[in-house]
Amino acid sequence: MDFDFATLTPQERYKLLGSSITPRPIAWVASQSAAGVGNLAPFSFFNAMGANPPLIALGLITRADGQLKDTASNILETGEFVVHLVSEALAPAMNITCMDAPADIDETALAELKTVPSSAVAVPRLADAPVAMECRLYQAIPAGSTTIVLGEVLHFHIQDAYIDAEKLYVDTVGLDLVARMHGGGWYARQSDLFDMPRPVYEDWQAQRGKTSQG
Numbered sequence: 372m373d374f375d376f377a378t379l380t381p382q383e384r385y386k387l388l389g390s391s392i393t394p395r396p397i398a399w400v401a402s403q404s405a406a407g408v409g410n411l412a413p414f415s416f417f418n419a420m421g422a423n424p425p426l427i428a429l430g431l432i433t434r435a436d437g438q439l440k441d442t443a444s445n446i447l448e449t450g451e452f453v454v455h456l457v458s459e460a461l462a463p464a465m466n467i468t469c470m471d472a473p474a475d476i477d478e479t480a481l482a483e484l485k486t487v488p489s490s491a492v493a494v495p496r497l498a499d500a501p502v503a504m505e506c507r508l509y510q511a512i513p514a515g516s517t518t519i520v521l522g523e524v525l526h527f528h529i530q531d532a533y534i535d536a537e538k539l540y541v542d543t544v545g546l547d548l549v550a551r552m553h554g555g556g557w558y559a560r561q562s563d564l565f566d567m568p569r570p571v572y573e574d575w576q577a578q579r580g581k582t583s584q585g
């Protein structure tokens with residue numbers, strides 16, 4: 372089946388993209404308005420984009436009425452936010468915070484989450500998230516009904532239990548992060564992994580040589 376995206380509605384394109392490009396990591400984004408009203412919401416159009424500068428990207432889609440989501444307007448207003456990663460234990464709370472609460476309601480309180488001050492940004496971070504990244508807006512790219520936000524990570528907090536601080540080994544599996552799958556509410560766990568070392572060209576050639584001779 373070949374779909375010409377020019378003939379589809381944005382909702383139809385979303386269905387195809389969102390249910391195929393999976394699993395997607397979830398950025399649980401804390402921000403605040405210039406007046407200091409806090410906000411928390413999950414976004415799975417999210418990934419790391421590089422390490423120098425250390426960038427993450429978010430795709431923030433406008434609401435059906437064309438208005439920016441609170442997260443987008445806060446980031447554009449203040450230039451600061453915190454991206455948390457979501458463990459399975461925190462998934463029910465994350466789900467509460469995706470509600471379309473009015474701008475003057477802080478979803479952090481709705482989900483009864485504790486916060487602690489951040490190191491470099493005014494937005495507090497969630498106390499219980501396994502990873503929290505304090506970000507400064509690097510670039511905002513308006514793209515039709517999406518605002519693509521590039522954030523520079525200023526501080527990376529990870530709970531002590533999940534890091535060998537000397538070797539910078541992260542206990543990735545221990546973090547128990549969940550990822551967004553398809554449909555309205557499907558998520559994935561990281562409990563079915565396999566290891567596939569990267570081939571080195573010289574070794575690969577040598578191996579092929581041996582096989583063809585043998």
Ligand SMILES: Cc1cc2nc3c(=O)[nH]c(=O)nc-3n(C[C@H](O)[C@H](O)[C@H](O)COP(=O)(O)O)c2cc1C
Binds near residue numbers: 413415430439440443
């Ligand atoms: C797991 C999950 C992932 C989501 N990913 C996105 C996303 O990538 N982009 C987006 O605009 N909305 C996404 N949403 C919807 C927003 O979280 C939702 O619109 C929220 O109310 C926005 O809050 P805000 O207005 O406080 O920023 C997602 C929701 C969930 C539950």
